[in-house]
Amino acid sequence: MRKCIQLFILVLFVLPILVFHTGVNAGAGDDIELGFDPQDLHKQMWEDLQPRLALRQVLEVMSEAKTVSNWQEYDMDYYKIDLDINHVTEIIYGSVDTYGTVVISSLDSVKINLLNSMTVDSVYNLSGNLAFSHLSDHLTIYLDAAHVQGEQFYFTVVYHGHPAGSSGFLGLEFSERNLLPLITTLSEPMGARSWWPCNDISRDKMDSVDIIVTVDTSLVVSSNGLIESEVDNGDGTHTVHWKSKYPIAPYLVSLGIHPYAVWYDYYNYTPTDSMPLHFYVYPDHNMYSRTYFDGIVAHMIENLSVPFGQYPFIDEKYGCTHFDWGGAMEHQTNTSTTSSSFGYSQPVVAHELGHQWWGDMVTCSDWHHIWINEGFAVYSEALYFEPDSGVDYYHAYMNSFEYTGGGSIYINDTTSVWNIFGAIVYDKGGWTLHMLRHVIGDDLFFESLADYRDQYIWTAASTEDFQGVVETTTGMDLDWFFQQWIYGTYRPYYRYSYIFEEDPAGGWNAYVHIRQTQSSNPQVFTMPIDLEISTTAGDETQVVFNNAREQNFILHTDDEPSSMTLDPDRWISRQVMWEEYGFHIVSDEPVDGILGDAYEDTVEAKGPTDNNAYNIVAGALPDGLTLGLNSGIISGQPTAMGSFIFSVKANHQDWTYLTDSVEYNVDILPPSVDRPGDANMDGEVNVGDVVFIINYIFNGGPGPILPNWADVNVDCQVNVGDAVSMINYIFRGGTAPALGCVE
Ligand SMILES: [Zn+2]
Incomplete structure (x- = not known):
């Protein structure tokens, strides 16, 4: 501080x-040197994508409009992706076992995503070959029989081809590094369909996945989860079987294939339990990479497990695999990362790790809400540094990437990757969490994150889902907060x-x-x-x-x-x-009054000195009240009920250019208890009321504000009979005044 x-x-x-x-x-933290530029790093996280995508003109393909499947009608449970990848011909031969559950009353066809650059050879299940059509990047499979709600369907898609986008970056890319084959994937947001058939939307997670890859024996295969088996086929190829038992979105399924150097570290989360950390690095980075990852990644997991809860995939692993792209990508249990300094920088490593919770464990429901992934990952960077470097450093870190531009965090147009991964979802997204933390306080903020995790673990969430959790946890209505920061601009x-x-x-x-x-x-x-x-x-x-x-x-x-x-x-x-x-009227709206009751409140202006004048410049005070010119005191006895809107102008008496005016609304309410007989409304029933009634009837005096308090003999009029009745009551013990019936 x-x-x-x-x-x-x-x-x-x-x-x-x-x-x-x-x-x-x-x-706070203005005088702290960070040692890196998070804003620039965040920019690189998405800008690097652009030139390569532009080259391939793949935006058409990536457009969410093309995502149309009949996903509302089913829910995918499991895929077994079996790929034979030939790095020389750059052709993949695939066979994908697909299991899903019907969620409507009856379903006889399943429409999934697969780019037409892939050729489908056959689709079958236990009943034999199934009819299919493969048009406009959609694969429709006609099931052998209609399946009813809750019933599981199954089919295997056999296909082959050279993945589209593979020389740019969409899905799976064949390339080389130091003349050695390098085959890597990056499928976010909608590129899984370029190399394997699936329901390619972020919210349809499979419960588990098997990824079985056959390649040249010289190549090491890195993927999600853990290795089940590795078999030498005796023909110059080997088959590596990876399996992840955690739910995973299609775009998070990944491959890294190269003669990688592989080394391990461990995250020891109890004195007796540990989880392996896998590093699949370029061979010439074998030693160098340890400088940045060895012990450090484990410490990062330790730091982030405090605010976020235990690392989500604790029964499997966390890993980093080098890939042929300028950025880094939070593939589940296995981040893919560039080997440039960007990929080694601590904010980037922490960012991708943070995604394991936010992005992977809980995934944005669709790309409109990408900040649910990226804003949280950016905020993970700051939360990683905070315990080690202190709260001033935390502030310095956040301050370094405050977003000052326009646009909304909610992405209206998701037809272009340009729009989805703009700086705003990173920088302003991260800042939104920073601001929320202070609005609701540390305890409720981290409690909200824990509840959010509990409620949306292994599924997908939108802004409104997150807002709902925070509102429930805090008991606060926070619509104003989310509306202005997520949907508003600047x-x-x-x-x-x-x-x-x-x-x-x-x-x-x-x-x-x-x-x-x-x-x-x-x-x-x-x-x-x-x-x-x-x-x-x-x-x-x-x-x-x-x-x-x-x-x-x-x-x-x-x-x-x-x-x-x-x-x-x-x-x-x-x-x-x-x-x-300047010069400001500082008082709150004057209090409401009660008909007939003495009233007093004050309008007060503040300025260089106190020498002010107050005037009504529009509307009117409640009947019976006056405003003190110099005091600003509104006082008197209200003589009519109703809602009174008036503007008070205050000005300094010497420096008349100093003025302020405020519009007020004062309600004059009926008395809460009737006082029959109190015709003059002075709070008492006595001879004064008799005089008041007589004056009214015979001398043209003011009439009663509440005639029914004067109509004490209840003949529905105020006349001399009421005066007589009052005299009888006061001086001779006659009938007590009653509430009248004047309409
Ligand atoms: Zn990210």
């Missing part, structure tokens, strides 16, 4: 300068000003004015804002809930204050500038 003395200097000398330098924002531009005054009742009052000046949407960001007040006894932070474009707050301190800083630790993505305190 910054020290007091720094704050003092900041306020006295720096803040006035800030007025002329928009965008300059003080924040960030608030705060201008704040304040004056301090001694409180006649003791201590000090701070009059704070906060306004938002952004011209973007939303015009009003609703956020709790920290205000750090420096006093003679030290700094204290008070929180205000800002939910208007212009808003006043009155804070109290026991000790004499000297300055105030808005959001000193930078928990909000914002621009902020201090400005001179």
Whole structure:
């Protein structure tokens, strides 16, 4: 945390300068050197994808419109992917056993994804060959009989071909490194279909998968889960069988095939339990890679298991496999990564590891909500560093990639990969979690993550799913938070000003004015804002809930204050500038009144000095009330019920350009208890009421505000009979006044 003395200097000398330098924002951790540039690393995570995709013009293929399958009608359970891969001819021969369950009343065909660059040779099941059609990158299999709801179907697809996109990057790529074959995959978001037939959507996870690959014996095969077996076929090839027993989305199934150097480390999660870490690295990186991974990846898992819960795939492994792409990809239990410095940088390694929880264990329901993967992974980077490097470092880390541009985190148009993996889902996505943490507090934030994990483990979640969990865990309505940060654009531009005054009742009052000046949407960001007040006894932070474009707050301190800083630790993505305190009506809306009851409330303006005038400039005060010109006191006895809207303008008497006006709405309500006989509404039933009634009837005096309090003999009119009845009651013990019946 910054020290007091720094704050003092900041306020006295720096803040006035800030007025002329928009965008300059003080924040915690500003003086910390990170040693890397997370913003740039996040950019590389997605920008590297672009040139290669552009080359292949594969966007058509990637478009989500082409994802149309009849996925609403079934749920895939299991795939056995058996591939014979020839690195010389670059042809793969595949056979994929597919098991799914029907979720509608009856289903006789299953439509899945497979690009037409692959040739389907046959589809069969135990009943024999099945009819199929393979058109427009969709494979439709006609089952041998209609299957009813809850029934499992099964078929095997036999196919072969050279995967489309394999010389760019979509799905499976054949390439070389140092003249040695290198076959790797990257299928996010919609590339699994280029090399194996599947229901290629993120939310249809298989419960488990077998991946069986036959290749030249010189090649090492890396994939998801653990190795079940490895068999030398005696013909120059060997077959490696990987299996993952955890649910997995199609785009997270991966292969890395190369004469890799393989080394191991362990994550010891109890004194007697450990999980293996596999490193499939380029042979010339065998020793070098240990500098960056050995012991470090295990420590990262340790750090992230504290806020996120145990590593999700603890019965299998975590691994890193080098691949032929400039970035890194969080393949489940086996991150694929470049061998450049990018792939070794700690933020990137932590990011991909964070995805094992957020992205893999819980997957975004569709690509509109990609921040559910990427924002969480970015935030994992900061959470990895925080326990080792401290909270100031955490802030410095977050501050280094605050997103200041437009667009929304929710991706409206997912037809292009360009749109899906923009910087905003990384940087602003990560910041959204950072902000949420402060809004709900550490305890509830991490409790929410745990509940989110429990509720959506092995499945997929949308923004609304996550919001629902957080709202349940915290008991708070947080729609305002998610709407503005996920669906809104930009960030608030705060201008704040304040004056301090001694409180006649003791201590000090701070009059704070906060306004938002952004011209973007939303015009009003609703956020709790920290205000750090420096006093003679030290700094204290008070929180205000800002939910208007212009808003006043009155804070109290026991000790004499000297300055105030808005959001000193930078928990909000914002621009902020201090400005001179102007002239503001600071009081809340006056209280509602009760018909006939004495009323008093005060409108108060604050400015350079107290010498103010107050006037009604529009509408009207409730009948019977007046406004004190110099005091701002509204007082009197309301004589009519209703809702009264009026505007009060305050101005400084000497400097008349200092003005402020506020519109108020004061309701005058009926008395809660009737007082029959209290015709003049002075709170008592006595001779004054007799005089009031007589004056009204005979002398043209004011009529009763509530005629039924004057119609004490209940003849449905106010007349001399009521005066007589009242006299009888007061002086002769006659009948007590009753509530009248005047319409
Ligand atoms: Zn990522």
